[in-house]
Amino acid sequence: MPVITAVLGDITTQDVDAVVNAANTGMRGGGGVDGAIHRAGGPAVLRDCIARFPDGLATGEAGWTTAGEMPARWVIHTVGPNFAAGERDRALLVSCYRRALEVADELDARSVAFPLISAGVYAWPFDDAVAAAVDTIASSTTRVAEVRIVAFSPDAYDAVQRALAARRAR
Template sequence: MTRVTAVLGDITTQDVDAIVNAANNRMRGGGGVDGAIHRAGGPSILADCVARFPDGLATGDAGWTTGGSLAARWVIHTVGPVYPGERDLLVSCYSRALAVADSLGAATVAFPLISAGVYGWPLDDAVLAAVTTLRTATTSVAEARIVAFSPATLEVVEATLASSG
């Protein structure tokens, strides 16, 4: 069973096998988490995105690239839905990211809250989707770490972990 943990911090500095990027469909970098990962990881991430995803990536799907200059070896990119959107696509982001992690042999994976930023997904539901999916997935990932960017978000994640455990 996967251990789901929560930390306050910067996803780009997590010492894990892979970090998950909340990417856009074009897979050419962007703002928010996506921009931070591309800036911290360097140009090799973008070069790998261009090579691996010439036509971009569908909402709800996931794929991987090098981690570039990051502590993490890999970046698992996933494209979340814009709210209001299909919740099953949000759940698919977490499931597909875990499947990609399994294919890479990644034991530790750090996740942002997908779609909870500029894509406008309500925080409580975004956290519930993440926690439920990560806890119930069939995966070899030993630790799925949810990285909260603010203390208020960390509180919501920790409360959801405690109440759904």
């Protein structure tokens, strides 16, 4: 099990081997975390997305590209379920975390920074989004040593901290 920490900040500035992108199925950039990663990484991220994923990615799947100009070496893109659009199968959200960690293992990444997948514009119920992240990462068999769950707001950071403390108390 990796060491999991909550971080309040910007995922694009994390000095880790890989950052995880909450992408859309088209893999061509977008809003939220996806837009921030594409802006921070520069055009190399989009070029790699087009080359590696000409048909995009399915919900729950993951794949990697360069991180371009970010401190990380790779971006692991995963497509979360869009709760607001009716994609409500929690197994798809759990799959995002599992598949991203499997890709990290394929890359021999030792440190990975995750956002809270589907918790933004895709409107997954927030407390369950946090629980899915913490429980899936904590129960994984990954070789990744350090996982950061990067929260953009103080409220999200506090929620991740509470979930991690509750997990440790079990």
